[in-house]
Amino acid sequence: MSFPSDLVYSREHTWVRIDGDIATVGITDYAQDTLGEILSVELFPEDSSVEQGEPFGVIESSKVTTELISPVSGEIIGVNEDLSDDVGILNSDSYDTGWMIVVNLRDLGELDNLLDAESYADYVEEYEEVD
Amino acid sequence: MAVDEAIFRAGREIKIPPTIRFYGWKNPAVSLGYFQNAEREINCGYCRERGIDIVRRPTGGRAVLHGDDLTYSVVAGENSPHFSSDIVETYSIISTCLIRGLEKSGIDAEMVKEGRAGSGPVDAFCFSTSCRNELLADGKKICGSAQVRAKGIFLQHGSLLMDFDPAEVCAVITKDTGADTGTLERSVTSIRRSVGESVGMDTLCRNIAAGFEEVLNIRLMNGKLFPEEERLKDSLLKSKYRNTRWNMGQGSKSGH
Numbered sequence: 140m141s142f143p144s145d146l147v148y149s150r151e152h153t154w155v156r157i158d159g160d161i162a163t164v165g166i167t168d169y170a171q172d173t174l175g176e177i178l179s180v181e182l183f184p185e186d187s188s189v190e191q192g193e194p195f196g197v198i199e200s201s202k203v204t205t206e207l208i209s210p211v212s213g214e215i216i217g218v219n220e221d222l223s224d225d226v227g228i229l230n231s232d233s234y235d236t237g238w239m240i241v242v243n244l245r246d247l248g249e250l251d252n253l254l255d256a257e258s259y260a261d262y263v264e265e266y267e268e269v270d
Numbered sequence: 271m272a273v274d275e276a277i278f279r280a281g282r283e284i285k286i287p288p289t290i291r292f293y294g295w296k297n298p299a300v301s302l303g304y305f306q307n308a309e310r311e312i313n314c315g316y317c318r319e320r321g322i323d324i325v326r327r328p329t330g331g332r333a334v335l336h337g338d339d340l341t342y343s344v345v346a347g348e349n350s351p352h353f354s355s356d357i358v359e360t361y362s363i364i365s366t367c368l369i370r371g372l373e374k375s376g377i378d379a380e381m382v383k384e385g386r387a388g389s390g391p392v393d394a395f396c397f398s399t400s401c402r403n404e405l406l407a408d409g410k411k412i413c414g415s416a417q418v419r420a421k422g423i424f425l426q427h428g429s430l431l432m433d434f435d436p437a438e439v440c441a442v443i444t445k446d447t448g449a450d451t452g453t454l455e456r457s458v459t460s461i462r463r464s465v466g467e468s469v470g471m472d473t474l475c476r477n478i479a480a481g482f483e484e485v486l487n488i489r490l491m492n493g494k495l496f497p498e499e500e501r502l503k504d505s506l507l508k509s510k511y512r513n514t515r516w517n518m519g520q521g522s523k524s525g526h
Contacts, residue, residue: 151421173357178330179305194420199305199330202357206420266355 140168140263143234147250148259149210151192154234155253162211164195165238166229169263174200177229182207182218182239189215191249195240198229207239210253217241271301272511273495274343275328276502278418278425281345284498288346288353290482290490292475298337299323300442303330303396303416307519314518316441326510326517327427329416332396334429335439338460340474342368343427348419352486357417357424363485364426365405368413371481372405372430375461375469379407395443395454396429410459430478431460432471 146154152170156163171177182196189195189209196207219238221228228237244250254262277289300312300322308314308324312333317324322335344364348355353363365381372379382404396414405413415428436451436458461469469477479490495503510516 181305197304199303202361202417203424204304204328204330204416204418206418208421 140172140260141234142167142169142256142260142263144256146234147210147253147255148262149208149253150262151208151210153208153210155210155250156238157250160244160247161216162213162242162244163217163238164210164240164242166198166207166233167259168233171230171233171237174198174202174205176201177226180207180222180226180229180239182222183215185215185218187215189213189240189242191246191252209242211242211244212249213242213245215240216243271325271327272503272506273499274345274425274427275506275510276495276499277343277345278328278420278423279502279506280496280499281347281423282421284496286345286496286499287493288344288350289493290479291343292478293341293343294339294471295336295341297321297323298335299325301334301336302326302517302519303332304328304418305330305519306333309518309520311519312443313441322442324517326519327416328425329418329427331414331416333443334396334414335442336429338433338435339429339431340471340478341427341429342478343425345423345425348422348424352488353424357419360417360424360426361404361415364415364428367482367485368405368428368430368478369481370485371474371478372407372412374477374480375474376465377407377412377461377469379405379412382406382411395439407459407464410457412459412461412464430474431458432474433462434458434460 146156148154148167152167154165154167177198177200179199180196189212191209191212193209194206195209198205198207218240280286300317302308304327346353354360369379404415413428413430415426417424417426436454439454440451461474483490
């Protein structure tokens with residue numbers, strides 16, 4: 140399972156790529172693997188506001204429906220329209236073409252609540268062991 | 271449906287004990303999966319004519335015709351000692367409870383090992399497919415279930431068929447009133463089809479509850495909604511479950 144070192148991660152299994160006060164958000168390799176075949180995704184539209192720890196969309200896989208929990212707060216300034224044509228890229232390329240939303244960050248300080256790749260890998264491992 | 275979601279949402283904010291509910295339906299109703307759209311997936315005109323309500327679920331999956339069924343729901347934390355953070359494992363645990371309850375009702379059920387694809391014109395119907403951990407009796411689907419998860423809490427609900435009318439399902443699901451019911455006849459069963467009239471709704475409900483108690487080694491206690499759950503239920507009735515746009519699956523679905 141891969142967790143690129145240039146990203147930061149939330150405990151709700153999203154990744155964040157930071158560029159100044161702009162964040163690109165998607166789901167991690169662990170999330171897509173756990174969900175299994177992803178069938179549908181619905182994301183909040185552009186210009187809507189998201190809060191760290193609150194939903195920004197819903198995803199349905201062959202196993203479960205789950206809310207997508209935003210790792211950051213701010214305004215959505217981009218939504219990946221390619222997902223409506225081929226939601227399968229969330230399984231095949233979750234870190235690149237499978238990005239979900241771009242957010243104009245409201246509070247850079249809350250990035251401290253996120254994990255680097257190594258810490259996230261440890262978190263996933265512990266999460267699995269609890270089970 | 272509003273009560274199920276209220277318990278699920280309350281569980282994320284306040285500490286509540288794991289909750290199991292059993293319920294029936296006053297009027298016949300079709301429940302749609304979260305991502306389904308009523309106009310596309312079912313025959314809304316037929317539903318209107320026959321007084322069949324349409325409601326959309328917080329869970330995914332396909333349409334279910336309710337009325338002659340026992341609906342169950344389970345809400346618990348992923349870290350609850352009785353369940354699992356693993357999605358499939360949770361299905362498996364709940365299936366084992368349901369199988370024990372069905373066994374007490376004289377029905378030999380088993381979990382689906384290999385999924386079965388949809389069957390043509392009734393593809394939008396939940397029981398036209400089977401997935402791992404759903405339940406078969408005599409090789410035919412008798413119970414369909416779906417799960418939603420958020421913030422460490424899961425809601426799984428499902429429908430156990432008391433009776434099954436393939437012609438009515440075809441009429442509700444397809445716009446083709448002459449649709450072939452043979453595929454459904456061959457792939458779906460019900461309590462009455464399995465054991466006749468010997469097991470009524472009350473008995474089935476008691477047996478399934480006992481199945482949960484035995485398998486999980488727990489004692490179920492009757493309870494009422496907590497005030498927070500009541501408040502959320504009222505709010506969800508207003509924002510979703512008495513709202514045609516939500517129930518028909520129209521427009522943006524996200525947001526609560």
